[in-house]
Amino acid sequence: MRRVIVRRSSVHGRGVFAVMPLAAGERVLEYKGEITSWRNAVRRHQREGVEGHTFLFGLSDGRVIDGSRDGNSARWLNHACAPNCETIEVAGRIFIHTLRAIEPGEELFIEYLLATDDPLDADVRAQYACRCTATECRHSMLADAA
Numbered sequence: 001m002r003r004v005i006v007r008r009s010s011v012h013g014r015g016v017f018a019v020m021p022l023a024a025g026e027r028v029l030e031y032k033g034e035i036t037s038w039r040n041a042v043r044r045h046q047r048e049g050v051e052g053h054t055f056l057f058g059l060s061d062g063r064v065i066d067g068s069r070d071g072n073s074a075r076w077l078n079h080a081c082a083p084n085c086e087t088i089e090v091a092g093r094i095f096i097h098t099l100r101a102i103e104p105g106e107e108l109f110i111e112y113l114l115a116t117d118d119p120l121d122a123d124v125r126a127q128y129a130c131r132c133t134a135t136e137c138r139h140s141m142l143a144d145a146a
């Protein structure tokens with residue numbers, strides 16, 4: 001039985017929403033997609049004219065999971081600075097777990113903490129701006145944002 005669905009989000013594009021109560025610590029989804037290098041993935045998205053960074057999930061070995069290739073609904077998870085889900089890496093796979101109990105209809109969020117090799121000029125920073133409404137909002141999805 002499906003525990004989450006993808007539909008339009010008021011935060012950004014589409015989002016992932018609970019359709020049943022989820023317990024804290026529950027494994028909800030695996031972040032699926034093709035494992036490749038950052039360079040390959042970014043080049044591919046630039047070539048296709050897709051704003052693809054948010055479909056990329058960084059692995060600890062420096063590669064990424066590209067959710068735009070063979071991905072699943074996890075690629076639609078939006079970022080929040082005070083997320084209700086966390087990502088856990090197990091042997092090169094990424095799993096999404098709830099951090100607290102979640103009610104049906106609530107949107108699921110993870111903290112992206114994206115790393116980028118792009119120079120962090122104003123355009124790049126704007127591209128990764130966070131507009132979540134958390135009081136602790138860092139105003140950026142970048143890992144190294146000051």
Ligand SMILES: [Zn+2]
Binds near residue numbers: 081082
């Ligand atoms: Zn934020």
